[in-house]
Amino acid sequence: xxxxxxxxxxxxxxxxxxxELKTVVDKAKEVLSDPRFIEQKxxxxxxxxxxxxxxxxxxxxxxxxxxxxxxxxxxxxxxxIEAENGAYVDGTKFEEHFRKTKxxxxxxxxxxxxxxxxxxxILELLENENMKVYIPPSESVIRIDESQFTYNKDSDxxxxxxxxxxxxxxxxKNYINxxxxxxxxxxxxxxxxxxxxKTRKSKTLRVxxxxxxxxxYLEVSKTDxxxxxxxxxxxxxxKNGEMKRFHGLARAIGYSLLSMRKQARITAIAVNLKxxxxxxxxFKDGICIxxxxxxxFQLRMVYF
Numbered sequence: 060x061x062x063x064x065x066x067x068x069x070x071x072x073x074x075x076x077x078x079e080l081k082t083v084v085d086k087a088k089e090v091l092s093d094p095r096f097i098e099q100k101x102x103x104x105x106x107x108x109x110x111x112x113x114x115x116x117x118x119x120x121x122x123x124x125x126x127x128x129x130x131x132x133x134x135x136x137x138x139x140i141e142a143e144n145g146a147y148v149d150g151t152k153f154e155e156h157f158r159k160t161k162x163x164x165x166x167x168x169x170x171x172x173x174x175x176x177x178x179x180x181i182l183e184l185l186e187n188e189n190m191k192v193y194i195p196p197s198e199s200v201i202r203i204d205e206s207q208f209t210y211n212k213d214s215d216x217x218x219x220x221x222x223x224x225x226x227x228x229x230x231x232k233n234y235i236n237x238x239x240x241x242x243x244x245x246x247x248x249x250x251x252x253x254x255x256x257k258t259r260k261s262k263t264l265r266v267x268x269x270x271x272x273x274x275x276y277l278e279v280s281k282t283d284x285x286x287x288x289x290x291x292x293x294x295x296x297x298k299n300g301e302m303k304r305f306h307g308l309a310r311a312i313g314y315s316l317l318s319m320r321k322q323a324r325i326t327a328i329a330v331n332l333k334x335x336x337x338x339x340x341x342f343k344d345g346i347c348i349x350x351x352x353x354x355x356f357q358l359r360m361v362y363f
Contacts, residue, residue, distance in 0.1 A: 065091065100146070109316040113145030121145060123311055124319045128327065129156040130298055131165060132291040135334050137298070138163050140327040142319040149175035154184060169193060171292040177276070179269055193289045196277045203266060203274075207253075210274040217264055221247055225264065235271070237264045302326050 068088060074081040083105060090102050102108050103122060114120050125147045128140035139159035141152060153176065161167060170185050174197040185192050203210075208217050217225045217237050223244075225237035244250055244261040253262040267273075279285055303309035306326045311319050 107311075107314040109144055109314075109319075110311075111144040111146040113147070124316070125149075126299075126302075126308065126323050127152065127156070128323075129160050130295055132171060132294050134338065135294055135298060137327045137331055138165055140323050142316065142323040144316060149173075150178055150181055153181050157184065169288070171289065171295070173292070177273075182273075182276070191288070192276070193285060193292065194276075195280050195289065196273060203270060203277075205277070208264060210271060212271065212274065215271060217266075219249075219253070219262070221249060223247070230268075233268050234265050235268060237266065238262075239264070298330065302330055306330065 068084055068091075071080060071084050074084055086105055090105070100112070103112060104110055110123050112120055112122050113125060123145050125143050125145055126140065127143065127147070127149065128137050130137045139156040141156070143152070150172070157167075167188065167190060169191045170193065172181075172194045174195050177194050177197040182192065182194070207220050210217055211224075214224075215228070219239065221243075223239055226240045227238045229236045229238070239262040241261040244254060247253070254260075306329055308323065308326050312322055313319070
């Protein structure tokens, strides 16, 4: 892309001041001179300056936008939806989606999300609301090999697989180092596996800064109740597929973040109306949808 743009700039030459071509060429030069361009960051398109490069995995990238939304799993009704650029970090606007869902009159008792939502602000918000959390822990946050170590939250100690307890800790900016007793490590049959550096006398376990308080979520995530409850989140992916495959949300129909947000909201309204029609057909009586004049649609039962 860099060579292509440089070729176009060379063909354009030096346009006169005041011409639209001059503005475009200057903008292209500005984009190319930005070191973030090579790193696939920042502006990548002169046509759509809001679009960004995002990653589905370490090797699978895309260019455009991300859609994030909240949905009631039982009814499959979307309560909040927003579009962001492709570099958006999932969960950044979780509190906004949460607030909009509550304002819609939904009683919230449980929360479901993938590992991207296993973040301290989100977990604290849900705990303060006394909600059950069905979000699997992220290994990148805890960084613990459970086959080697377990955690005792009461004494704030880690226990190795041979039953030895950590005896102290040192807190860093983004990590905590737990130190084990030298006497325990000297005669341990697993010393060669645990203590890699020859100069060290005992094992030092480095964990994420919030690993101790997150460990309880790791334990809960193994229970049958959690595994069974987390199955409800599958409907979120199904709804995502419905909007992309049958309502064109897989591709932006216009340029700019504003256009993408309009497309996302209209799509959400469409799938919600379909779902409401389906729910109505399941009842003997009907449901009437009306505007309350305060920015919300309300559902009312109509008895025949």
